[in-house]
Amino acid sequence: MKKFAAVAILVLLAMAVWSLAFDAGDVHVVFGDEQLEGPLAAFVGVVAGGIGMLVAGVVLVFVGVVLALVFAGVGVMAIFGLAVGAVALAVAVSPLMLPLLIPAAIVWYVMKRRKERAAREIAAPAVAA
Template sequence: MKKLLTFVLIVMLACLFLDKISGSDMHMQFNGDDVDGPLEWLFGLVFAGGGLLVAAIAVVCAAVVTGVVLAGVGVVLIAVVALCVVLALALSTPVLLPLLIPVAIVWLIVSRNRKQAQARQQSL
């Protein structure tokens, strides 16, 4: 049953394809002249496929250019944010000096206690 169903679907798709590519309802003009004859539909399919290929290439190129531009903008934005952080730290240093004095005292006490603890461990 599965093989029969597969065969019927393939035949149905082939019939639909042949119906769509038949030249009965296709009208094509090339440089202002009507193109007719037995291969009219073939020329139409080739030119339409070429147009789709050009469109696909254009979309891929546009995506690549957009990615490169947005990556460049991202790098510039990161640089601007880093510059703003450095500028903010440089401007806030005089304000933070009274806060840095107690931090430095605590840091010295902790480092002295750490050195004494290491000296005790080495003596054991």
């Protein structure tokens, strides 16, 4: 495939050179008030077209960078909006979760007391009789 692309580019380049060298007699290019004719006009037209393509490429790169920054900002705002929505949903659902949270809080408190009591027994010095 790479070889085909190289051959295709060379064929297109050869066609452009052929057209520029042999069929450029009836080309007319107008810049402002000046009108160019003949092979010089074809050359000026090709050069101006190449410069235009170069400028278009640079503009597209900058537009791509700007769009990437804009969409990154939109993504941050979308994530922030989702977080706010999740908090609002949690606030709206919290009264409904109260019957589940009361037993969970009791279990958490009992487990905490058990750990504290075990830690105190390990930390207490042994009393020698």
